[in-house]
Amino acid sequence: MVSTPKAPKAPDPTQTAAAQTATNVDTAIANAGLSHTNQYTPDGSLEYKQTGNTTMTDQNGKTYQLPTYSAYQKYSPQNQAIYDQTQQTQLGLAKLANDQTGKVSGILGTNVDLSAGNVDKYVNDHWQSGFNNQWDRDQASLDQSLADKGISMGSAAYDNALRDFSTRKQAASDQYLGDMYSNAQNSILTERNQPLNEISALMSGSQVNQPNYVNTPTTQLPTVDQAGLINENYNQKMGAYNSQMQASNAAMGGLFGLGGSLLGGWAKGGFALSDRRLKHDVIPLGTMASGLPVYEYSYVWGGGRQVGVMADEVESIFPDAVAEGPGGFKMVDYARII
Structure with a gap:
């Protein structure tokens, strides 16, 4: 009998998958290389460099070496100078602020005393003497005025005038203390917060302009259908085999x-x-x-x-x-x- 043609061997699924994976990996590497576009602006530059490789193992145990990239930003010479000066200033301010931390720790460890007694004491310590001095001068003027009128000390007229003066002084004192109470509270809080505000100011500084970069354009290469090509080749061989049969x-x-x-x-x-x-x-x-x-x-x-x-x-x-x-x-x- 006539010799029978041999049928083509069907593609191995594992080999077909491996071939498709290899094609996909090659395409991905090419796309990554095309997408890493270096940028250069007046404020600075952005550059991509391959700095190594990472190993990938697929489900069939085959390994691939994939390139890894790093992005490097660089200021323009002018911005770099600003940045260096700012860093030095901020470092100095940070050291100065650090020196004040002991003071801050003591302040934060003490509760703010806004009790009536402490507020009254603050008014007395800071403003009461000025109020009293003014009324002492007014009383001296009253004594002189009474003496000029022939009203002697200890007389009924003198006692009445002094009584009226004391009443006015007490009313003025009550009004004064009421007006100064709120001021005393604000002053106590200001004295407590002032060191904290100073340290906060020391910790802040000028900021250098950051370079502005546009979005990196992405270039995509189409992936070759390696598995489809392998199967198509097999189908063509099968067609030839059927013709021979x-x-x-x-x-x-x-x-x-x-x-x-x-x-x-x-x-x-x-x-x-x-x-x-x-x-x-x-x-x-x-x-x-x-x-x-x-x-x-x-x-x-x-x-x-x-x-x-x-x-x-x-x-x-x-x-x-x-x-x-x-x-x-x-x-x-x-x-x-x-």
């Missing part, structure tokens, strides 16, 4: 048909004429399982295209299947070789 089946059908028809009667005792000298336009088709070549050809007397073997080649393998026919031409018993 059809040709092989046709050849087999021709051989069996030849063995049954015995070449339209050119036979003797079950043998069919198959001498090479009687054939022309010979085309090889393949081989039988025994190794015998199979051909397509036409006989010299016509009759259409035929499929069969050459008697001289059959005789070397199956001598019993060959006999001599009319005119000395050799014949083949196809039943013995199929």
Whole structure:
């Protein structure tokens, strides 16, 4: 029989997945390289540099080396000078603020005393003496005025005038203390907060302008459908295989048909004429399982295209299947070789 074509081997899913993964990794690396666009502005620059690699292992155990990048920002010379000066200033202010932390700790460890007694004491300590001095001067003026009028100390007129003066002084004192009470509270809070505000001011400083960068444009390369290409190649091979199988089946059908028809009667005792000298336009088709070549050809007397073997080649393998026919031409018993 004619040799059967071999079917193409189906793609290995693991190898196909590995090929697709490798293609995806290559595409990702290319996209990363295209997307890392260096930027340069009046305020500074931004540059990307490959600084190493990281290893990735897929689900099949295959490893890939992926590049890693670092971004480097740099100020313009003017901004760098501002930045250096600002850093020095902030460092000095920070040291000065640190020196004041002991003072702050003491302040924060003491509760603010806004009790009536403490507020009154604050008024007395800070403003009461000025109030009293003013009224002492007013009393001296009153004494002088009474003396000029001939009103002597200890007289009824003097006592009445002094009583009126004391009443006015007490009323003024009450009004004064009421007015100064709120001021005293604010002053106590201000004295407590002042060191905290000073340290807060020391901790703040000038800020350098940050470079402004536009968004890095992203460039995407399309990923090659490696798995699709592998499967398409397999499908093409399968198509070729199916065509070969059809040709092989046709050849087999021709051989069996030849063995049954015995070449339209050119036979003797079950043998069919198959001498090479009687054939022309010979085309090889393949081989039988025994190794015998199979051909397509036409006989010299016509009759259409035929499929069969050459008697001289059959005789070397199956001598019993060959006999001599009319005119000395050799014949083949196809039943013995199929």
